[in-house]
Amino acid sequence: MPQLSCKNLCIGYDNNVVVRNLNFDVYSGDYLAIVGENGAGKSTLIKTLLGLIKPISGKIVTGEGLKRKEIGYLPQQTVVQRDFPASVWEVVLSGCLSTMGFKPFYGKKEKETTKRNIERMGLTGFEKRSYRELSGGQQQRVLLARALCATQKILLLDEPVSGLDPKVTAEMYELIESLNQEGTTIIMISHDIRSTLQYANKILHIGHDIFFGSKEEYVASDIGKVFIGGEENGNH
């Protein structure tokens, strides 16, 4: 049974359909990349999966004991966050809120989870540093640690490497890969088609045409050939 499954999903804002008839399944341990041109509806899909906007029609079904609120999320940076006075510790700790119910204050358990995830993301020693003074890559790792505090099961990453330099980008991909190997399902939006093909095992292409399948099938498909060729010619 899939962990997350979309059936005849139509998504968009205020009844303006952006993408229609999406069908795909994500199994535990998958590494799914969502690709497509700008404006194809990738971010809309992420927001729908997270429950921030309602699907226009169709269903999102979760399985394997996954609850809808157990989807971790690595958002693109917002303007607010760029000058937000918060320490690394405060930001990561806030990821634990979802597991606390009505309890108003953090307990020992939450603090331990926070510590563990800070360590996992290689941020030990940065706890007291201000979030806004970190480099882009460090900020991403802080947000990743926060997402891991909320859930270990499945992570949605919205362009995790945008704005990072090549070296940090490579490190970020390694980090995500290691999380995936430890059993966390990854759903990632990416512009970077080459790295996507290197790491992901499944591809969802959205836009005028929709494709869903394994990476090998995508590379061999017409839609995949056009997109991969176009992106590489366009970028280099």
Next chain:
Amino acid sequence: MGIIEKLQIYFAFPFVRYALIVGVLIALCSSLLGVTLVLKRFSFIGDGLSHVAFGAMSVAAIAGLTNEMLIVMPVTIVCAVLLLKSGQNTKIKGDASVAMISVSALAIGYMLMNLFPSSSNVSSDVCATLFGSTSILTLSEAEVWLSVALSIVVVFIFILFYNKIFAVTFDENFATATGTRANVYNLIIAIVIAVVIVLAMNLVGSLLISALIIFPALSAMRVFKTFKSVTVCSAVLSVVCAVLGMLVSVLSGTPVGPTIVVADMVFFFLFWTIGLFSRSGRRSIRK
């Protein structure tokens, strides 16, 4: 006569003591949510709501209510909720609707006060409501207790929901996606702001409330780096400025509200300068 002796004489009057207590509490409450409002880009809401409170106040005055808060409080709360809701995901932009509501309330309030004057000197009434020139010194005992009770409730709510307010302010989408009901906390924030504004009208008058809410937060953000330290610093700063402003105004006879705001302003420039130096210092170290 020395300053201390002069203050002793003034503090022999109960109404001066009341004013100081209520002033400190109001300053404390108003600074707490300042950080959230500034960071959520809602600074203007304080301004808009205070005008709404002014309009409601004039309606209450005309109706001849002894306790004006009975009208002012609910009206302001309703407007706060509406404004916060309209601030997100709607077609009329938040700032436009705030501007619309606030000028309407201001106009209606002033018009009503002129049409149905409750005392012979309308312009001094209006001035008192807008700039709070004397209201803090003329509080009845019931109003003092009400202010104290509401302030305690505000502080309590803030502490209880501190972690959630942080999460919702830092990243509303993440909070919603992982099951924190951001709408509920936005609603709580809106209601608390409304309460704070109605309270603060007595201290600084409706035109100057925003200053009380955002100045301490902005000053603290120049120097401090974590949410907790910024919150604590802005609370302390706000109380210090309120006390300073009130003492100065008692001693030199300047109007209370503007004196407090000037104190806030002076501290802002002080903190801004400190922030400038410490930041450039850190940058050069990093290089």
